[in-house]
Amino acid sequence: MRSYDREIKRLQAENSRLKVDSRRYRQLHRAQRQTHKAPERSVVQSIELVDPRCRVVAGTKVLPEFTPPLLIGQQMSRAIVSELRSMTMEIRELLKALVRSPNVKSAQDAISDDVQQKLRDLGNRWEKRFAALAAKWPKRMIDGIVSQSNAQLNMGLEEFAERAAIQATMNTPRMRAVLEAATQASVALITRIPEKFLGDVQTQVLNAITTGSGLDKLVPYLTKRYEGDARHAHFVALDQIRKVSESVNATRLQSLGVEEYVWIHVGGEKYPRKLHQSYSGRTFRYDKPPIIDERTKVRGKPGDAIGCRCRQRPVLNFTKIGA
Numbered sequence: 001m002r003s004y005d006r007e008i009k010r011l012q013a014e015n016s017r018l019k020v021d022s023r024r025y026r027q028l029h030r031a032q033r034q035t036h037k038a039p040e041r042s043v044v045q046s047i048e049l050v051d052p053r054c055r056v057v058a059g060t061k062v063l064p065e066f067t068p069p070l071l072i073g074q075q076m077s078r079a080i081v082s083e084l085r086s087m088t089m090e091i092r093e094l095l096k097a098l099v100r101s102p103n104v105k106s107a108q109d110a111i112s113d114d115v116q117q118k119l120r121d122l123g124n125r126w127e128k129r130f131a132a133l134a135a136k137w138p139k140r141m142i143d144g145i146v147s148q149s150n151a152q153l154n155m156g157l158e159e160f161a162e163r164a165a166i167q168a169t170m171n172t173p174r175m176r177a178v179l180e181a182a183t184q185a186s187v188a189l190i191t192r193i194p195e196k197f198l199g200d201v202q203t204q205v206l207n208a209i210t211t212g213s214g215l216d217k218l219v220p221y222l223t224k225r226y227e228g229d230a231r232h233a234h235f236v237a238l239d240q241i242r243k244v245s246e247s248v249n250a251t252r253l254q255s256l257g258v259e260e261y262v263w264i265h266v267g268g269e270k271y272p273r274k275l276h277q278s279y280s281g282r283t284f285r286y287d288k289p290p291i292i293d294e295r296t297k298v299r300g301k302p303g304d305a306i307g308c309r310c311r312q313r314p315v316l317n318f319t320k321i322g323a
């Protein structure tokens with residue numbers, strides 16, 4: 001019973017602290033918007049420099065949070081969505097031509113070899129174009145993440161590690177595995193788009209034929225499908241940037257002997273996770289990740305859950321790392 005009371009007190013304290021934090025943030029944000037003079041950095045820094053922990057531990061220091069290069073994620077998603085739009089328009093023209101074509105009078109004509117061949121040609125062409133995107137953007141994303149991580153590690157760990165030692169963290173087997181997995185996931189996201197899209201369009205064509213609902217119903221379907229895919233590509237591109245960035249930084253920090261981080265909850269999700277909110281300001285060990293999903297009991301670090309925007313603020317322990 002007593003531990004229960006203590007937990008409630010702790011949560012209440014944390015709640016009021018978070019309230020003060022967010023009130024302070026809003027004030028600063030408003031002040032910044034009104035003056036238009038203060039650089040954006042000052043707002044972020046004034047909050048980052050405050051120790052987020054309830055109890056400060058002697059001999060330790062909490063670094064500012066490391067940020068992902070979200071701009072590259074936005075550029076990547078824009079490039080994907082632009083190709084997706086062109087592909088959708090081409091498919092729409094093809095379908096419209098089919099509807100108008102004097103050769104396609106019956107359902108049977110629409111599944112003729114000629115029509116199927118046209119769809120296949122279109123598919124092959126677009127698979128090549130998406131493959132070109134996949135050859136370009138995942139690499140750019142990784143390069144951007146690594147250079148931002150370099151800059152932030154060099155700045156944060158100045159008094160702590162040599163630049164050479166920080167650079168050496170890029171050449172560990174674990175780091176290579178992280179980058180390899182990240183690249184594969186990103187390539188898969190891009191290359192799967194046309195295959196999945198055209199596969200579904202073909203299914204819809206067949207459905208329209210078998211149910212007799214008419215091929216003209218396919219045009220609204222295409223629009224809806226395009227919008228859904230575009231939203232999804234945008235969401236996944238940004239989510240990947242966040243995840244890979246958090247993983248790269250966590251892996252490098254661990255190679256340098258950093259064992260702990262403070263969890264910083266970042267809102268803005270449609271359904272903010274209560275669990276993540278409750279972790280905010282608490283210290284965790286990299287080798288003992290907490291549960292990040294109440295339903296599946298999966299464990300992980302900030303950014304690992306789908307759509308999670310939480311961040312980590314590494315804790316430098318001078319007594320341990322100096323030894």
Ligand SMILES: [Zn+2]
Nearest residue numbers: 276308309310
């Ligand atoms: Zn989160």
